[in-house]
Each structure stands twice: as C-alpha cells, then as structure tokens.
Amino acid sequence: MNYLKDIPGDLINIIISFLDIESIKNYLIILENDDLINWSMISKYRFDFYLKDRINEKNQYFSYMACEILKNKLKHTNVFQKTLEENNNLKRLNLSLIESENIYKRSNYSSIIIKQIEIPKEIGYLSNLKSIILEHSIVPKIPEEIFNLINLKYVFLKGYSIEKIPNKVFTLTNLKTLSLTRCELTDKDISNKLSSLVNIDFLELSHNKLTTIPNDIFTLTKLSRLNLSDNKLTAIPENISQLTNLVCLDIGRNNIYKLPEKLFDLIKLEVLNLSSNNLTYIPSKIVNFSNLHIFHFKNNKIKDFPQEIIHLHSLSVCNAHNNLFKISDELSQMIYNKKIRFFL
Numbered sequence: 444m445n446y447l448k449d450i451p452g453d454l455i456n457i458i459i460s461f462l463d464i465e466s467i468k469n470y471l472i473i474l475e476n477d478d479l480i481n482w483s484m485i486s487k488y489r490f491d492f493y494l495k496d497r498i499n500e501k502n503q504y505f506s507y508m509a510c511e512i513l514k515n516k517l518k519h520t521n522v523f524q525k526t527l528e529e530n531n532n533l534k535r536l537n538l539s540l541i542e543s544e545n546i547y548k549r550s551n552y553s554s555i556i557i558k559q560i561e562i563p564k565e566i567g568y569l570s571n572l573k574s575i576i577l578e579h580s581i582v583p584k585i586p587e588e589i590f591n592l593i594n595l596k597y598v599f600l601k602g603y604s605i606e607k608i609p610n611k612v613f614t615l616t617n618l619k620t621l622s623l624t625r626c627e628l629t630d631k632d633i634s635n636k637l638s639s640l641v642n643i644d645f646l647e648l649s650h651n652k653l654t655t656i657p658n659d660i661f662t663l664t665k666l667s668r669l670n671l672s673d674n675k676l677t678a679i680p681e682n683i684s685q686l687t688n689l690v691c692l693d694i695g696r697n698n699i700y701k702l703p704e705k706l707f708d709l710i711k712l713e714v715l716n717l718s719s720n721n722l723t724y725i726p727s728k729i730v731n732f733s734n735l736h737i738f739h740f741k742n743n744k745i746k747d748f749p750q751e752i753i754h755l756h757s758l759s760v761c762n763a764h765n766n767l768f769k770i771s772d773e774l775s776q777m778i779y780n781k782k783i784r785f786f787l
Contacts, residue, residue: 564588579603587611601625605632614639622647630655638662649673649693661685672696672716684708695719695739707731718742718762725749733757741765741786753777762786 566572567588573595577585579602589595590611598612599622608626612618613636621643623633628651637646638659646660647670654675660666661682668691676697684705692709695718702717707728712735719742730751732738738752741764748768752761764786770778778785 562586562589567591570594573597575599577601577603579607583607585609590615593617596620598622599624610636613637616641618643620645620647623651624648625650627652629653630657633657635659641665644668646670656680656683658682664688667691669693679703679706681705687711690714692716702726704728710734713737713757715739725752727751730754736760738762748774750774753781753783758783760784 561584562582564586565588566586569592571594572589572592574597575589575595576599579600585600585603585607587609590609593615594617595615596617597620598615598618599620600608600612601622602625603623604627608623612621616639618640619642621640622645624647628648630653633648633653634657636659637643637657640646640663642665643663644665645668646663646666649670650673652675653671654677656671656676656679660669661680662685664685665688666686667688669686669689670691670693672693672695674697676694676699678699679694679702681703682705683703686709688711689709690711691714692712693714693716695716697720699717699720700722702722702725704726707726708731710731710733712732714737715732715735716737717740722740722743722745724745724747725740727749729749732755734757735755736757737760738755738758739762741762743766745763745766746768748763748766748770752758758781761783762785770787
C-alpha cells in the first residue's frame with residue numbers, strides 16, 4: 444500500500460474507490476496527509492462503477508464513507524471526538540452543548556460531540572444511526588437527509604422554530620423518543636403532526652408556548668413519559684385518561700388551576716409534577732395513584748394539605764413547599780411515621 448503515498452490526489456480518489464473497506468482503513472493508517480482525499484468523489488465513483496447492483500455492500504460502504512466525510516469536514520473545527528467503533532457503525536450523534544462526560548459514562552454508543560458545524564448531507568448514509576441531539580445555536584440548519592434514516596429512534600432538537608424542523612421528523616414511525624424543547628412552538632405549529640408517531644414512548648415539548656395540549660397526543664397509546672412543563676397551559680383535558688400507559692407526567696410551570704377527574708384514572712403513574720401552577724386544592728382521588736413514587740406540587744395556592752397522600756404506600760418523595768396550608772403537629776408526626784421524604 445505504500446506506493447499510494449506518491450500518487451497524485453485525483454488519481455488516489457479513483458484508486459481508493461475500487462479498494463475494499465479493510466484496504467482503505469489500512470491506507471488511512473499509513474497516509475501522512477489526507478487533505479487530498481475527496482470522500483464525496485470516492486463515494487460517487489464507488490456507486491457508479493462498482494456498487495450499483497450490490498445493495499448490501501453499498502449500504503455498508505456508504506455508512507463507512509459517511510463517517511469519513513464527517514471526520515474530514517470536522518477536522519478543522521472545534522471538535523471533541525470520541526472513539527468510533529472499528530467499522531464506523533455510528534449510532535449516536537450529539538451536536539449540542541450538553542456536557543458530554545456523563546453521557547459517555549452511561550452509554551455504549553460510539554459518538555461525536557461537535558461544538559459548531561454545518562452537517563454535511565452525507566449524514567443520510569449513516570443507516571445505523573439511532574440517536575441524534577441537535578441544538579440550533581450550534582447547528583443552524585437541519586439537513587432533511589437525517590430524517591431519511593428509518594432506524595432513528597431518539598431525536599432531541601433544541602431551539603429550532605417549526606419552520607426549521609423538517610416535517611419528516613413527524614413521519615418516523617420507529618421513533619421512541621422525540622424532544623422539541625425551547626422551539627417556541629405554538630398550538631398551531633404542532634397541531635395534527637404527532638399522530639403518526641405510533642411507537643413513541645417519550646414525548647417532550649417543554650419550554651414552548653403551548654396553551655392547550657395537542658389532541659393527537661391522546662392517540663399515542665404507547666406513551667409512558669410526557670413532559671409539557673414550562674408552557675402556557677391552563678387546563679388538562681379529560682381525555683388525558685386515554686394515555687393508559689403513562690408512567691411519568693411533568694406538567695409543572697404552567698397556568699393550570701384545576702385537575703380533571705379523569706387524570707386520576709392513570710393508575711400506572713409513578714412520577715407526577717404539578718409544581719408552579721395555580722392549583723388551589725388536590726382532589727381526594729389522589730389516593731388512586733397507588734404506584735406513585737414521586738409527587739411534586741410546590742409553588743401553588745393550595746389551602747389544605749391533601750391528607751390522602753399519606754395513604755400512598757409507594758410514595759417516597761413529596762415536594763409541597765410554598766403553598767398556603769399549615770401542617771399541624773399531629774399531621775407532621777403522621778408524615779414522619781410514613782418515612783416519606785417530604786419538603787414542606
């Protein structure tokens with residue numbers, strides 16, 4: 444392979460396009476200056492002359508090419524790069540300001556963390572990509588090619604207006620998680636766009652401008668976690684009860700003044716956050732939540748402490764700070780005996 448070091452760049456690109464993947468990897472190891480390599484050109488040659496009728500090899504090759512194109516385009520930017528799998532089988536791409544170390548300690552994925560970048564369209568060849576995190580301040584434009592990747596399961600988008608979010612993201616039927624935070628979404632922006640996400644498990648629409656909960660959310664029967672915090676919601680509709688698999692509901696920091704009776708049909712709930720709303724009381728039906736582990740209702744206007752909470756045997760944490768009620772000595776002792784972590 445050493446002879447390739449002395450070949451002009453244009454010819455190198457043609458020759459590499461006919462090498463197998465292992466030979467290319469070996470060549471990259473001995474190459475002293477890879478500035479002459481044009482991965483986009485190589486990828487085109489490879490497809491035109493060799494892979495038109497060899498679909499499996501084409502997909503494997505394009506996945507490898509896409510990783511090399513990304514690395515080549517990123518090498519002069521402010522990049523913090525983690526080790527890719529040996530076959531460049533990239534599964535997770537994080538293009539945000541999220542602190543990275545904790546992510547990697549919890550994850551077996553190969554990843555690239557990028558501070559500022561324009562994503563090349565070749566990302567559409569990463570057929571095994573499952574998770575992507577994008578932040579508008581770092582990636583101003585989302586290439587539509589990303590959402591051609593049918594294996595995507597986890598999509599986190601932060602700071603994008605609805606005009607900058609490709610509609611294709613709402614057609615990914617294999618999606619398990621969709622997070623659209625700080626996108627200034629209004630009711631009109633998100634209306635009738637969620638019903639195709641039939642396998643969605645976690646939906647996050649926090650820090651937006653929603654005044655009502657989109658109706659098509661209630662068709663997502665596999666939903667187990669729903670975060671609608673930091674919006675402008677004034678009510679929870681009765682059809683919330685259709686989300687029978689809901690385990691975690693965060694609806695804190697809104698303008699909700701009353702809880703519907705049907706909310707208490709969600710008997711699988713384990714985490715419920717109602718903090719920072721305009722609630723004046725907690726209905727006695729709270730006792731229905733026999734599986735509730737964590738319950739927050741701080742920063743409301745609740746006048747009477749809901750004593751039914753004491754009978755929630757699964758409850759381990761309850762934050763009721765900054766309300767209008769006072770705790771009697773007797774009630775305080777009852778709470779203490781239950782060994783629940785109360786914040787009053």
